[in-house]
Structure formats: structure tokens, C-alpha cells
Amino acid sequence: MPAGVSTDELMTIALEMAGMSEIPPDSAIHVPGTGISRLLCGIDMGAAELALAHSLGFDCVLAHHPQPAVLSFPDMVDRFVPLMVGAGVPEAEARDAVGRIKEPLVLRYQSGNYDHAPSFARLLALPYLNIHNPLDEIGRRRMQAAIDAAVRPDDPVGGVIEALLSIPEFGRAPTRPVLAMGSPSARAGRVLVAHGAGTNGGYAVAHSCFAHGVGTVVYLHCDYGNLTRLRSEAQGNLVLAGHIAADVAGIEPYLLELERRGIEIKRVSGL
Numbered sequence: 001m002p003a004g005v006s007t008d009e010l011m012t013i014a015l016e017m018a019g020m021s022e023i024p025p026d027s028a029i030h031v032p033g034t035g036i037s038r039l040l041c042g043i044d045m046g047a048a049e050l051a052l053a054h055s056l057g058f059d060c061v062l063a064h065h066p067q068p069a070v071l072s073f074p075d076m077v078d079r080f081v082p083l084m085v086g087a088g089v090p091e092a093e094a095r096d097a098v099g100r101i102k103e104p105l106v107l108r109y110q111s112g113n114y115d116h117a118p119s120f121a122r123l124l125a126l127p128y129l130n131i132h133n134p135l136d137e138i139g140r141r142r143m144q145a146a147i148d149a150a151v152r153p154d155d156p157v158g159g160v161i162e163a164l165l166s167i168p169e170f171g172r173a174p175t176r177p178v179l180a181m182g183s184p185s186a187r188a189g190r191v192l193v194a195h196g197a198g199t200n201g202g203y204a205v206a207h208s209c210f211a212h213g214v215g216t217v218v219y220l221h222c223d224y225g226n227l228t229r230l231r232s233e234a235q236g237n238l239v240l241a242g243h244i245a246a247d248v249a250g251i252e253p254y255l256l257e258l259e260r261r262g263i264e265i266k267r268v269s270g271l
Contacts, residue, residue: 003035003037004034004035004036004037004059004263005034005036005037005261005263006032006033006034006035006036007029007031007032007033007034007036007060007127007129008029008032010036010039010060010062010129010131010258011023011027011029011129011131013254013257013258013261014027014131014134014135014254015134017134017138017253017254017257018133018134018135018137018138019137020133020134020137024076024079024132024133024134025070025072025073025074025075025076025133025198026066026070026072026073026076026132026133026198027066027070027129027130027131027132027133027134028066028069028070028129028130029128029129030067030069030117030118030121030128030129030130031118031121031122031125031126031127031128031129032127033059033060033126033127034127035059036059036060036127036263037059037262037263037264038057038058038059038060038263038264038266039058039059039060039061039062039258039263039264039265039266040052040053040056040058040060040061040062040266040268041061041062041063041251041255041265041266041267041268041271042062042063042064042267042268042269042270042271043063043064043065043244043247043248043251043269043270043271044063044064044065044269044270045061045062045063045064045117045128045130045268045269046063046067046116046117047116047117047120049061049063049268049269050117050120050121050124050126050128051120051124053126054124054126058126058266059127060126060127060128060129061121061126061127061128061129062129062130062131063128063129063130063131064130064131064132064135064247064251065130065132066130066132067112067114067116067117067118067130068109068112068113068114068116069114069115069116069117069118070130070132071109071114073105073109073198074102074105074106074109074198076132076133076197076198076199077098077101077102077105077197077198077199077201078098078102078197079133079196079197079198080094080097080098080101080194080197080201080205081094081095081098083192083194083196083197084097084098084192084194084205084208084209087190087192087209087212087213087214088190088212088213088214089208089209089211089212089214090212093208093212094208096208097201097204097205097207097208098204098205100204101199101201101202101204101205105198105199131254132198133196133197133198134254135247135250135251135254136195136196136247136250137196137250138249138250138251138253138254139195139196139246139247139248139249139250139251140193140195140196140250142167142249142250142253143164143167143193143195143218143241143246143249144191144193146163146164146166146167147160147163147164147191147193147218148191149163150162150163150166151163151188151191152188153187153188153189153190153215154187154188155187155188156184156185156186156187156188157179157182157183157184157185157186157187157188157215157216157237157239158179158184158185159188160177160188160191160216160218160237160239161176161177161178161179161239164177164218164239164241165177167249169245169248169249169252170241170242170245170246170249173242173244173245173248175242175244175245176242177239177240177241177242177245178239178240178242179237179238179239180222180227180238180239180240181227181230181231181234181236181237181238182216182236182237182238186237187215188215188216188237189213189214189215189216189236189237190213190214190215190216191214191215191216191217191218192209192214192216192217192218193218193241194206194209194217194218194219195218195219195220195241195246200219200220200221200222200223200226201217201219202222202223202226203226203229203230205217206219206222206226206230206236206238207230207233207235209236210230210233210235210236211235214236215236215237216236216237216238216239217236217237217238217239218239218240218241219238219239219240219241220240220241220242220243220246220247221240221242221243222238222240244270247270248270248271251271252271255267255271
């Protein structure tokens with residue numbers, strides 16, 4: 001059994017796999033630690049999961065989703081700007097669209113309990129961190145690469161769903177990607193996986209993409225109000241990949257790398 005790794009090393013491995021040089025605004029080491037060889041990992045890990053991990057003798061808890069403790073989370077949606085610009089949206093319009101989804105997040109984080117779960121981790125002296133965007137970026141790249149390899153612009157959009165299902169984590173998931181807007185036989189056009197920016201882009205991001213030549217937007221999820229508004233305009237195709245399946249597609253390569261390095265991992269909460 002190896003001597004174990006530190007929380008800094010756990011974060012660094014994720015950053016290196018995602019091609020990043022610094023911790024993004026939606027990820028954080030809440031309680032640092034060293035000598036970690038047994039890791040309890042899940043998508044949502046809060047106070048109850050911390051207590052369970054402590055009682056079961058785990059050295060650290062790794063969450064995917066950020067707690068309100070990550071007060072800088074709203075800045076993560078700025079990542080939509082380069083994704084949209086790369087798909088053909090003018091930068092000024094992309095920034096305007098992102099601004100419309102960012103303000104509600106800022107207000108939400110003003111009301112969150114920013115020290116709930118971390119305070120219990122400190123009480124238990126249990127290392128605790130969350131890694132969100134680096135793992136989402138791994139998943140986004142896998143999704144976009146699978147689609148780009150299988151779907152040409154003139155192909156039907158139904159092929160986007162088949163491409164996603166070719167990724168093992170999607171094939172094993174109890175949910176399936178769905179075409180929430182458009183016909184399966186409709187032309188796919190340019191396909192953008194709008195993921196890896198903290199949260200869903202809602203109406204504003206998809207609308208701007210459709211208005212500038214993107215034929216198909218792939219979201220992980222979309223609330224019904226935004227979906228209804230997009231459907232009323234009927235400007236493109238919207239594929240919903242499935243939140244947890246897409247998260248796992250980014251998390252699993254990272255966990256496999258940790259296991260390759262000798263870390264024992266217990267997967268819970270959606271993994």
C-alpha cells in the first residue's frame with residue numbers, strides 16, 4: 001500500500017488531466033490533508049456523507065458538485081464565452097448571454113450557507129475537497145470527440161444520441177440522452193456540447209448559438225421553462241445528454257487514474 005497522496009496532489013492530477021494550470025472557480029480544497037489512501041467519492045457529498053466516511057475509516061471525501069462554500073462558483077459560467085465564440089457566436093453577444101445566467105447565480109450564492117459541510121469536515125479532521133470543472137472538461141471533450149467522429153453536419157441529429165451512447169458511461173446509465181427539441185431526421189448541422197461551464201446555459205446560451213449557425217446544442221439538462229421558450233422559437237435541435245451520466249463520463253477516467261496509482265476508491269452518490 002502506498003504512503004498515500006495529499007489533497008493538493010488529488011487536485012493536481014485532475015488539473016493535469018484536464019490541461020489546466022490553476023484551480024477553477026467551482027472547485028476547492030475545503031480541508032487539506034495528506035497520507036490519503038482510502039477515498040470516498042461521489043457526485044454530491046455533504047455533512048451526512050462526511051460523517052459516514054469518518055465512521056467507515058476513509059481518509060478523505062471527494063465530491064464533484066460544489067457546496068455553497070465555493071463562493072466563486074458564478075465566475076465559472078464565463079467559460080461559456082470561449083465555447084460559444086468557438087462555435088461562431090460574436091464575443092459581445094456571448095458575453096451578454098452569459099451575463100443573463102450569471103446574475104441569478106450570484107444572487108443564489110449570496111443566500112447559501114457557505115460553511116455548512118466544510119465545518120463538519122473540520123470537526124471530524126477529515127480531508128475534504130470538490131473537483132468540478134476539471135472533470136467536466138474531461139467529459140466535455142469525450143462527448144464532443146465522440147460526436148465529431150460520428151456525425152457530419154448533413155447527418156440526422158439522431159446520430160448525436162447514438163454517438164453519446166457509444167461512450168461506455170452513457171451506455172451503462174439508467175437514463176438515456178433525449179432529443180428535447182427537433183426531429184430525429186433533422187439535419188444536425190454544427191454540434192456544440194455546451195458543458196464544462198459550471199451549470200446549464202439555459203435559454204440565453206442556446207438561443208445565441210442557434211441564432212449564429214449552430215444546428216444542435218447538447219446540454220446535460222434544461223428546465224422546462226427554458227425548454228418551452230426555446231421550443232416556441234424552433235430554431236435548432238436540443239439534445240439533453242443526462243446530468244449524472246455526463247458527469248460520470250468525466251469523473252470515471254480520473255478515478256481510474258487514481259486507482260492506477262494505488263488509491264482505494266469507494267464510489268457512491270451516482271458513481
